[in-house]
Amino acid sequence: MMDAAAHLDLSVEEALRSVAATPTLLVALDFDGTLSLLQDEPMQARMLPEARTALDELIALPDTVVALVSGRSLSDLEIISEHTDESAILLAGSHGAEFWYPESGAVEPDELDSEHALRDRLRAASEAELGELDGIWVEPKTFGFGIHTRMASADDAERAWQFADALVAQNAPHWRRRTGHNIVEYSFRQEGKDTAIAVLREHVGATAVVFAGDDVTDEDAMAKLGPDDLGIRVGDGRTAAAVRVGSAKELAAALSVLAAMRASAQE
Numbered sequence: 001m002m003d004a005a006a007h008l009d010l011s012v013e014e015a016l017r018s019v020a021a022t023p024t025l026l027v028a029l030d031f032d033g034t035l036s037l038l039q040d041e042p043m044q045a046r047m048l049p050e051a052r053t054a055l056d057e058l059i060a061l062p063d064t065v066v067a068l069v070s071g072r073s074l075s076d077l078e079i080i081s082e083h084t085d086e087s088a089i090l091l092a093g094s095h096g097a098e099f100w101y102p103e104s105g106a107v108e109p110d111e112l113d114s115e116h117a118l119r120d121r122l123r124a125a126s127e128a129e130l131g132e133l134d135g136i137w138v139e140p141k142t143f144g145f146g147i148h149t150r151m152a153s154a155d156d157a158e159r160a161w162q163f164a165d166a167l168v169a170q171n172a173p174h175w176r177r178r179t180g181h182n183i184v185e186y187s188f189r190q191e192g193k194d195t196a197i198a199v200l201r202e203h204v205g206a207t208a209v210v211f212a213g214d215d216v217t218d219e220d221a222m223a224k225l226g227p228d229d230l231g232i233r234v235g236d237g238r239t240a241a242a243v244r245v246g247s248a249k250e251l252a253a254a255l256s257v258l259a260a261m262r263a264s265a266q267e
Contacts, residue, residue, distance in 0.1 A: 009245075012232070012254055013257065015230050015242055016210075016257055017261055019208045019210055019228070019229070020258060020261035020262045020264075020265050021261075023063060023207045024065075024205050024208075025064045025065070025207070025208055025210065026065050026200055026204055026208070026209045027064065027066045027209075027255070028067045028092075028197055029069065029211070029213075030068075030070060030212065030214060031045070031047075031068050031072065031080065031081060032072075032080075032214075033234060033248065034212055034214045034218075034248055034251060035047045035055075035068075035248060035251070036051075038181060040150055042080075042139065042148060043080065047081060047082070048248055050252040050256070051251070051252040054253075054255035054259060055089065055255065057255075057263075058255065058259045058262075059088050059089065061262055061263055062266060064262060065200075066088070066089050067089065067092060067200050068081055070091075071093075071095050071146075071178070071217055072094070073140075074091060074093030074094065074098035074099075074108070075093075075142075076093075077093045090102070090200060090203075090204075092193075094141065094189060095178075095187070095189070096191040096194075096195035097142070097195075098142060099196075099199065111188075115143075115188045118171065119143065119144055122144075122145065126138045126147065126163070126164055130159075130160050130163065130164075133152060133156045134152060135152030135153065135156060135157075136148070137151075141187065144186045144187035144188055144189075146185040147160050148183050150181070150182035164186065165177070168186045172186070175187060175188050176190050179216055179217075180215045181214075181215055193220045194221045194223070194224040195220075196221070197209060197211060197221045197225075208228045209225060209230070210230045210232065211229070211230070211231050212231075212232040212245075212255075213233070214234035214237075216237070218233075222239060231243075234246075
């Protein structure tokens with residue numbers, strides 16, 4: 001713990017100590033940019049080795065639950081996190097519309113066929129219109145689609161977003177629009193990561209939650225955390241989180257410190 005703690009701001013260490021001894025702890029974590037580095041090819045994202053080690057340390061502790069909370073579809077989250085059916089890590093995909101629990105497996109909401117048909121039609125229209133633009137990727141999502149522009153020029157990115165905005169506004173004005181790191185996402189589900197945290201908290205009976213994230217969509221959850229919880233922002237940007245760390249690697253160090261603190265408190 002000492003090596004990891006040496007690289008943490010004192011305020012982060014104190015904040016971790018404030019939740020370390022809670023009876024039942026839920027550690028809920030965004031994935032992209034939080035446990036992994038952001039990638040030009042999003043499906044190439046993988047958890048940093050030091051983050052994997054820290055999660056294993058947390059999972060090994062009594063009354064300590066780890067969950068991944070992502071805007072990715074559940075199937076894609078399983079791939080990038082290298083999740084298996086034997087894992088103890090809970091999953092919340094699609095901003096809290098899909099879940100996976102060790103005791104029951106995947107839990108997905110019932111949907112109208114008409115919504116899926118509309119999703120497929122708008123996704124296909126976006127792919128047809130934007131497919132020739134360099135660096136633009138239309139990501140299929142369970143409840144909609146995303147427009148990735150990380151590798152595109154500023155002009156092409158603006159063109160792609162304007163097209164998708166107009167398409168959705170005309171055909172699906174009830175859909176939710178979200179922005180993130182070089183992505184705009186459209187979904188016929190309204191859940192946010194605050195929904196995911198609330199569901200997971202109740203599911204495990206958590207007396208405190210640690211939530212960490214790096215993007216705009218994570219702020220839905222940050223803003224709804226309670227006085228006994230802890231929000232950690234990874235990187236820059238406006239945030240409702242109590243503390244901030246500089247990078248995914250620094251978060252991994254913080255999680256390792258949390259595991260050591262909790263182990264000591266449980267002795």
